[in-house]
Amino acid sequence: MTTQQIIEQIKFKKSFLTIGLDVDLEKIPTHLLQVEDPIFEFNKAIIDATHDLAVAYKPNIAFYEAYGIKGWISLKKTINYINEKYPEIFTIADAKRGDIGNTSSMYAKAFFEDLQFDSVTVAPYMGKDSVEPFLAFENKHTIMLALTSNDGAFDFQTLLVNKDQQEKELYKEVLETSKKWKNSENLMYVVGATKAEYFAEIRKIIPDSFLLVPGVGAQGGSLAEVCKYGLNSNIGLLINSSRAIIYASNRTDFAKKAREEALKIKQKMEVILQANL
C-alpha cells in the first residue's frame, strides 16, 4: 500500500485510528473459547464491527506467538481476512524485529511476503544494516521505534549522545541518521502518546513522516495533546488503541462495545481533522 493510499483512506473515513489486535485468551468472552479458533473469531467480529471507523489494524505478534502454531494460524487467518475483505485497510505487524542483515531479510520476507502485511515494526538498536533489508520492499513500510510509550524509554532513548561536538538525545540521533538510509521514504516511526510534549521537537526532524502513536486508552496518553504538535499537512499520524477498544466488554456484546469505544475516538478525530484540514 502506498502512503498516498493511506492518506486518502484517512480523508475518506475521517479517521486516523489504528486498532490493536492484542488478543489474550484470558480476556476474551468465555463463550468464544468453545469455537475452533477463538482468536480468529474474536478478531473477525472486532474487524467487522469497526472497519469503517479505523484505517489500520495492528496485531501484536507476541499475542499470537504465545499460543504456538495455533497462534500463527490465527494470525495468518486474521491478516488474510483483512486483506481479502477490507483491502483498503493498512496492516501493521507489530513484531519489533531487527537483526544482522541476512536475518532481517528473512524477517522482512516473513511479514511482507508470506504474511502479506503492509508494514512491520522494527527496533533500531542494531543500526542501518539491520533496518535496510526491510526498506528494500516497495510499497511496504518499516515502522521504527523512536520514542516509546513506556517508562523504560527514559533508560536509553533520551540519553544525551555527543556527535560532531553536538549533544542530542539518542532518539533524535536515531531519527536524523535513519533519514539518510537507502529507501528511507519507506520509514515511519513509533512515538508514544504518553510523550506528547516531545512531538514538536520530533516534527522539526521528520516533518513529513507518518508516526504510529500507541499509548492512548489503557496507557493514558491524550489524543488532543498528540495532535496539537504531531499532525502535519498529510495528517501524518496513526493513533493506536488496543485494550481500551477490544476489551470494552467481555460478554457476547463485545464487538458492539468495541465499536462504541472506537466511535468515541473516531468522533474526536473527525473534529480535529475538520479544524486542521
Ligand SMILES: O=C(O)c1cc(=O)[nH]c(=O)n1[C@@H]1O[C@H](COP(=O)(O)O)[C@@H](O)[C@H]1O
Ligand atoms: O510498537 C508499538 O506498537 C508500541 C510501541 C510503544 O512505544 N508502546 C506500545 O504500547 N506499543 C504497542 O502498542 C500497543 C498498546 O496497547 P494498549 O496499551 O492496550 O492500547 C501494544 O501492542 C504495545 O506493544
